Amino acid sequence: MKxxxxxxxxxxxxxxxxxxxxxxxxxxxxxxxWLGNEVGCAQSAADITQDTFVRVLQNKQDIxxxxxxxxxxxxxxxxxxxxxxxxxxxxxxxxxxxAAHHFxxxxxxxxxxxxxxxxxxxxxxxxxxxxxxxxxxxxMLRFFENWTHRAIADHLQVSTKSVQKYLAKALVLCQTD
Amino acid sequence: xxxxxKEQAAEWFLRITSEDPxxxxxxxxxxxNWQAQDMRHAQAFASMESFVQGMETLPKSASVDTLKExxxxxxxxxxxGVLSLLxxxxxxxxxxxxxPQENIEYLFADIKTEENSGLAQxxxxxxxxxxxxxxxxxxxxxxxxxxIKLIDGQLLVDVAKDPQRPFVVSTRHGNIRxxxxxxxVDKQASTTTLTVLESNVAVYPANQQAEFDLIVVPxxxxxxxxxxxxxxxxxxxxxxxxxxxxxxQLVVDAEPLPAVLKRLSAHYNERLFxxxxxxxxxxxxAVLPMNDLQAALNLLADSLPIEIQSYFSLATTxxxxxxxx
Numbered sequence: 001m002k003x004x005x006x007x008x009x010x011x012x013x014x015x016x017x018x019x020x021x022x023x024x025x026x027x028x029x030x031x032x033x034w035l036g037n038e039v040g041c042a043q044s045a046a047d048i049t050q051d052t053f054v055r056v057l058q059n060k061q062d063i064x065x066x067x068x069x070x071x072x073x074x075x076x077x078x079x080x081x082x083x084x085x086x087x088x089x090x091x092x093x094x095x096x097x098x099a100a101h102h103f104x105x106x107x108x109x110x111x112x113x114x115x116x117x118x119x120x121x122x123x124x125x126x127x128x129x130x131x132x133x134x135x136x137x138x139x140m141l142r143f144f145e146n147w148t149h150r151a152i153a154d155h156l157q158v159s160t161k162s163v164q165k166y167l168a169k170a171l172v173l174c175q176t177d
Numbered sequence: 178x179x180x181x182x183k184e185q186a187a188e189w190f191l192r193i194t195s196e197d198p199x200x201x202x203x204x205x206x207x208x209x210n211w212q213a214q215d216m217r218h219a220q221a222f223a224s225m226e227s228f229v230q231g232m233e234t235l236p237k238s239a240s241v242d243t244l245k246e247x248x249x250x251x252x253x254x255x256x257x258g259v260l261s262l263l264x265x266x267x268x269x270x271x272x273x274x275x276x277p278q279e280n281i282e283y284l285f286a287d288i289k290t291e292e293n294s295g296l297a298q299x300x301x302x303x304x305x306x307x308x309x310x311x312x313x314x315x316x317x318x319x320x321x322x323x324x325i326k327l328i329d330g331q332l333l334v335d336v337a338k339d340p341q342r343p344f345v346v347s348t349r350h351g352n353i354r355x356x357x358x359x360x361x362v363d364k365q366a367s368t369t370t371l372t373v374l375e376s377n378v379a380v381y382p383a384n385q386q387a388e389f390d391l392i393v394v395p396x397x398x399x400x401x402x403x404x405x406x407x408x409x410x411x412x413x414x415x416x417x418x419x420x421x422x423x424x425x426q427l428v429v430d431a432e433p434l435p436a437v438l439k440r441l442s443a444h445y446n447e448r449l450f451x452x453x454x455x456x457x458x459x460x461x462x463a464v465l466p467m468n469d470l471q472a473a474l475n476l477l478a479d480s481l482p483i484e485i486q487s488y489f490s491l492a493t494t495x496x497x498x499x500x501x502x
Contacts, residue, residue, distance in 0.1 A: 086247060088390065089246075089247055089385075090243055090247055092381070092390045092391035093242070093243040093246050093247065093391075094239060094240070094243045095391060096354055096379045096381075096391050096393075097238070097239035097240075097242050097243055097343075098236065098239050099377070099379065099393065100239075100340075100343055100354065100355075100379075116231065117235050117236075117240070120228075120231050120232055120235060121235070121240060121243055121244060121247075123228075124232065124244060125244055125247045125248055128244065128248050129248055136248065140241065140244070143229065143232050143233060144232075144237055144240065144241050148195070148196045148197035149191075149195050149196075149197060149198065150197040150198060151197070160195075160198055164188065164191045164192065164195070167187070167191050168184065168187035168188045168191055169187075171187040171190070171191075171225060171228075171229070172180070172183045172184050172187050174228060175183050175187075175224065175225065175228065176180075176183075
C-alpha cells in the first residue's frame with residue numbers, strides 16, 4: 001500500500017488533484033460564507049463555490065505555488081459572480097424584448113433557441129465590454145445591421161483596414177473562454 | 178486553441194466575407210494557402226464562421242436592444258445626456274443646487290399639471306396620455322424607443338402600436354415596458370403602483386441589485402414596487418379602476434387604512450394624525466374622491482368604525498371609534 005501511494009503521488013495529475021482537494025477542504029466553507037454575504041442566498045453561494053472549484057480544476061494552475069489562495073479564489077469567484085449577473089440580466093432583458101415582439105408580431109421561439117441565443121448574447125456582451133466604443137459600434141453595424149466594411153469606415157471616418165482590425169479583435173474576444 | 182491562429186482566422190473570415198471592399202482573386206488564393214498550411218487553420222476558420230452565423234440568425238431588434246442595455250451605458254449615452262449635464266451645472270451655479278434631483282426634474286418637466294386639473298394629450302405616435310393633477314412627465318421619443326418619465330403623480334396611457342419602438346414608462350423605482358396597451362402608473366414618494374387594464378406590461382426595478390428581476394404584469398393585476406423590492410401581484414377590477422381613474426378617484430381594494438390615509442395625505446399635502454398600529458387592523462375597500470379631502474374622509478368614516486376630528490382645519494385626527502357603553 002505504502003509503495004503504491006508513493007507512485008500515485010509522483011503522478012502530476014494525482015498531485016494536482018491532491019492540491020485541489022486540500023484547497024477545497026481548507027477554503028470551501030470560507031468561500032461559501034463569503035459568497036453568502038455577497039449574494040445573500042445560501043443556495044447560490046453553494047453553486048458559485050462549486051463553479052469556482054470547477055474552474056480551478058480546468059485552469060490547471062500551479063496551485064501549490066499560490067501564496068494567498070483565498071485572494072485568488074475570491075478573484076475567480078467574483079468573475080463567476082459577474083458572469084452570472086450579466087447572464088441573468090441578459091435573460092430578463094431578452095425575454096422582455098422577445099415577449100414584446102411575440103405580442104406584436106407573433107414571433108415564436110423554442111426553449112432551445114432561447115438558450116442558444118442567451119449563450120451567444122452573453123459571449124458577445126462579455127467581448128464587447130472589453131472593446132472601445134468605436135469597436136463596439138463597428139461590430140454592431142457589421143453583424144446586426146449588415147453594413148459593409150466601407151460603409152462602416154465612412155461612418156466612423158476610419159479606413160476599411162481599421163474596420164477590419166476592430167472587427168477581428170472583437171471576434172477573437174468572442175472566441176475566448 | 179492558439180491565440181494567434183484565432184486572430185488569423187478572424188482576419189481571413191472578415192477579408193473573405195467582406196462585400197465592400199470585395200476580396201480579390203489573390204485574396205482567395207492566399208486564403209487557400211493559409212487553410213492548407215495547418216489543420217488547425219481550417220478548424221479555427223470553421224468555428225469563427227459558425228459563431229458569426231449563429232449571431233446573424235438571432236432575432237435582430239431583441240438582440241440589439243438587449244446588448245445595448247447590458248453593455249456599459251457609456252457608449253450609448255445620447256446627446257440629451259450631455260445636455261442635461263450642462264443644464265445641471267448651469268443650475269448649480271444659479272443656486273439651485275440645494276434642490277433634490279427630482280425637484281429640478283419637476284421644475285423642468287415637459288408636461289406638468291396643477292392641483293385639481295388633469296390633462297389629456299395625444300402624443301406624436303398617436304398614443305394618448307392622461308395625467309392626473311399634481312403630476313409631471315418628461316417625454317423622450319426617438320427612433321429606438323418611446324420613453325415617458327413619470328417624475329411625480331399618476332398617469333394613464335393608451336399606447337399606439339409600434340413594433341419598432343417599445344414604449345417605456347420609467348419612475349425612480351423602475352421601468353415599465355409596455356407589451357400591451359393600457360395601464361395606470363401612480364408614483365408615490367417611496368413606491369410606484371402599476372395597474373394594468375389591458376394586455377401585459379413588463380416591469381424592471383431601477384436598482385440593479387434589486388430583489389426582483391423582470392416581472393410581467395397581466396391585465397387585471399396591480400403591482401406595487403420600489404427600486405429594491407416588490408409586493409405580490411394583486412387582483413383588481415379593470416372596469417372599476419378605469420372608471421375611478423376617469424373620475425379622478427382613488428380605488429382602494431382591501432388595503433389597510435394607514436396605507437390609504439398615507440396616500441390621501443400625500444395627495445392633498447395635508448397632515449393627518451393617526452396611529453399605524455391602531456389602524457392597521459382596519460381594512461378598506463372604497464372608491465374615494467381625489468378632489469375633496471373632507472368628502473373622502475367622511476366616506477371613510479361612514480363605512481368604517483373610525484372617528485375623524487378636525488381642529489379648525491389645522492389638524493385632522495383619525496382614531497378607532499370608542500364603543501359607547
